[in-house]
Amino acid sequence: xxxxxxxxxxxxxxxxxxxxxxxxxxxxxxxxxxxxxxxxxxxxxxxxxxxxxxxxxxxxxxxxxxxxxxxxxxxxxxxxxxxxxxxxxxxxxxxxxxxxxxxxxxxxxxxxxxxx
Amino acid sequence: xxxxxxxxxxxxxxxxxxxxxxxxxxxxxxxxxxxxxxxxxxxxxxxxxxxxxxxxxxxxxxxxxxxxxxxxxxxxxxxxxxxxxxxxxxxxxxxxxxxxxxxxxxxxxxxxxx
Numbered sequence: 001x002x003x004x005x006x007x008x009x010x011x012x013x014x015x016x017x018x019x020x021x022x023x024x025x026x027x028x029x030x031x032x033x034x035x036x037x038x039x040x041x042x043x044x045x046x047x048x049x050x051x052x053x054x055x056x057x058x059x060x061x062x063x064x065x066x067x068x069x070x071x072x073x074x075x076x077x078x079x080x081x082x083x084x085x086x087x088x089x090x091x092x093x094x095x096x097x098x099x100x101x102x103x104x105x106x107x108x109x110x111x112x113x114x115x116x
Numbered sequence: 117x118x119x120x121x122x123x124x125x126x127x128x129x130x131x132x133x134x135x136x137x138x139x140x141x142x143x144x145x146x147x148x149x150x151x152x153x154x155x156x157x158x159x160x161x162x163x164x165x166x167x168x169x170x171x172x173x174x175x176x177x178x179x180x181x182x183x184x185x186x187x188x189x190x191x192x193x194x195x196x197x198x199x200x201x202x203x204x205x206x207x208x209x210x211x212x213x214x215x216x217x218x219x220x221x222x223x224x225x226x227x228x229x230x
Contacts, residue, residue, distance in 0.1 A: 042223035
């Protein structure tokens with residue numbers, strides 16, 4: 001079974017609408033990363049969450065990690081066509097050994113389409 | 117912010133040839149880099165952990181002799197796909213961690229083996 005469940009698989013919204021993408025793990029996470037990817041291109045780092053209950057915002061994107069550190073959500077406010085792409089959550093499921101064990105497990109991604 | 121650069125961004129080769137992909141951290145030193153593979157419309161799968169000055173650590177199911185990794189300096193890791201075959205065609209992405217723990221990814225390299 002998938003260690004990291006991401007939902008929805010795809011999402012189509014009208015420009016200006018808010019949306020939320022979820023990422024759920026069956027295990028406690030040591031870190032949760034959100035990335036955006038345009039198909040066939042590299043990943044753009046959005047945010048990193050490490051503490052239970054942590055919330056970070058950048059421009060119109062807010063990411064939260066629950067207290068149990070098993071679930072994260074990515075919320076986009078007043079979506080724009082520039083937000084379109086594939087959003088991936090990556091989870092650090094192992095304790096850091098030597099401070100550099102970033103073995104991320106990725107969700108399957110959410111394809112976001114924003115219609116003008 | 118930290119930048120990770122990959123080269124080439126795309127390559128087409130004949131079956132049986134070897135292809136080298138470079139991953140560079142441009143403004144920071146990375147003792148550890150990671151190589152991922154992504155199939156069309158699928159997520160990223162970690163292939164191996166590249167350690168500066170020592171052997172790479174491969175994930176289960178990844179052939180060490182097929183995917184040679186060399187991390188010769190603190191800013192450069194290379195992935196060589198040896199004797200490439202069409203099934204090796206994929207999108208390969210590297211990553212390196214910044215000083216604050218963020219994990220930055222390269223632009224990716226699309227390999228097509230004819």
